[in-house]
Amino acid sequence: MRQPMTALERVHVTEVGPRDGLQNEERVLTTAEKVALVRALVAAGVKEFELTSFVSPRAVPALADAAELVAELKDVEGIHFSALVPNLRGAERALEAGIDSIVLFVSASQSHNAKNVNRSVKESLRDFEQIARALEGSPIELRGAIATTFGCPFEGNVDVRAVGNIARHFADIGVRYVSLGDTTGMATPPLVSERIWHLREVASGIEPTLHFHNTRGIGLANVMQGLALGVDRFESSIGGLGGCPFAPGASGNIASEDLVYLLTEMGIDTGIDLPRLIEAAHVATRLMGRPLPAQVSKAGPRLALSDCSAVPTARG
Amino acid sequence: MRQPMTALERVHVTEVGPRDGLQNEERVLTTAEKVALVRALVAAGVKEFELTSFVSPRAVPALADAAELVAELKDVEGIHFSALVPNLRGAERALEAGIDSIVLFVSASQSHNAKNVNRSVKESLRDFEQIARALEGSPIELRGAIATTFGCPFEGNVDVRAVGNIARHFADIGVRYVSLGDTTGMATPPLVSERIWHLREVASGIEPTLHFHNTRGIGLANVMQGLALGVDRFESSIGGLGGCPFAPGASGNIASEDLVYLLTEMGIDTGIDLPRLIEAAHVATRLMGRPLPAQVSKAGPRLALSDCSAVPTARG
Known part of the structure; x- marks a missing residue:
């Protein structure tokens, strides 16, 4: 009786929990x-990880063990591990560590890129290009x-052409997979459509x-909007790890278990x-020592029998 | 540049915060x-409320003040207030109190209806029918x-024909608006489609x-699936009030501000x-004295400038 909602x-x-989440x-x-x-995630069938970043340990102490972490996971087979790198030095460290792919990151908005990597987008x-060579x-x-594909916390709306321009540059240096980051949760369904349509026009070589x-x-x-457009690649973090230290209770990445629950049910x-x-x-x-924002890991899968039917007996 | 995603x-x-939430x-x-x-909700432009229930005060102490609450809101104009009633006695109390509409409620699954109102679905x-007369x-x-339109915490899956049968009975006694309750959060996009399509076939008189x-x-x-199907009526609770006392951290109703944010952005x-x-x-x-699950009321609207850009400076 259940019909697929999408051709996917x-x-x-x-x-991305180990990197963006942590x-x-x-x-x-x-x-x-x-x-x-x-x-534990590999045991569940996860095949692709954004594992860490090769950035300054002073800037991101939580990821200072990048090379060590990659080394500790050398025996894990059939899994794709990627790491973010901001510049040539990071790329060389990543290469030496033996990661499967490196992720070159830039923000669509100038002020966010300046704050993040102290460079203009052009730089x-x-x-x-230098790293690719x-x-x-x-x-x-x-x-x-x-980053800031759907909006910038400093500048507000982001021109879709700024995103398209960067995507074209990625295509030019042979990059196939480009992640569109909703850095501070400003994406909306119409913006998802607009940006995906635009990229298909101006940078059809990228996925x-x-x-x-x-x-x-x-x-x-x-995600529903992305699926309706035929996008078949999504990033999420286990438990919804992450969030913003300045907005208590605000969620971070979409939670992997909620995303996988949705997709599986579809x-x-x-x-x-x-x-x-x-x-x-x-x-x-357990590791974080606090409740995480994800819901499915609290409520259980759909057919988990639940005590949560505290509706009133209402003979009144 | 933003295109509407739906013809709606x-x-x-x-x-429904004052009733289902509280x-x-x-x-x-x-x-x-x-x-x-x-x-406060009326001041924001909310025009329809599920305000309370006329049920046994022993069963639901939080709603024991149903008649008093309706009386206190008599001066509010242009707003539709409804209340749940389980039986004729509740209907008479609601009528006397002067509510705009009463909501007759039943579960699609027998065991949930038995636990909730101590009756078979048929009863x-x-x-x-007796109340309508x-x-x-x-x-x-x-x-x-x-209730339990998309699944039952005791029985698991719910046959779509059980939902259709009840909807037909509602249509027969002149009911136009029927709420499809996802009592314990078991709805999925394919189930939404299946149930809406079925109702359009067997009970086209109801909305x-x-x-x-x-x-x-x-x-x-x-909600996205409902919108894609052309459904134009949704229920939500402010802050995401509600939830399940047996699943700490599990959310209740979808949050009104997150829903209105999504719809407005679309x-x-x-x-x-x-x-x-x-x-x-x-x-x-403030009234509940605890953080509520809604996100938009924590993070602010989309273009609220945010300090939440704690991305790494990554010159490393």
């Missing part, structure tokens, strides 16, 4: 704790990420990955087993 | 506190609500209202002003 049969879910958390996990979390794009012939894959935050509660509504294959993913979410919750 | 230009949002909360509000909350439907010629409007809970995080994804008119709705959510948060 399979969707790729990249787990980098803003107050509690810094040890390398062994991160390894335990990643292994970042020039760095990327330096890594030519190496086994490492280059990917891209565009977009949608990376939503649930800051304003509509992360999975944006008849879309992710290769991920929901009950084991929920176990991984419980690992994350 | 206007959607009706009914606020009935499970540990903290019981005074009548004056409820009046303050309702008035409930017979009660409704007794109220003939009175100014009160009859509405319907079907469905979608009432989702965000228990598993996909409440607004289900170019759909609700008649509700988002900043003033967020003020009403802050009233609700």
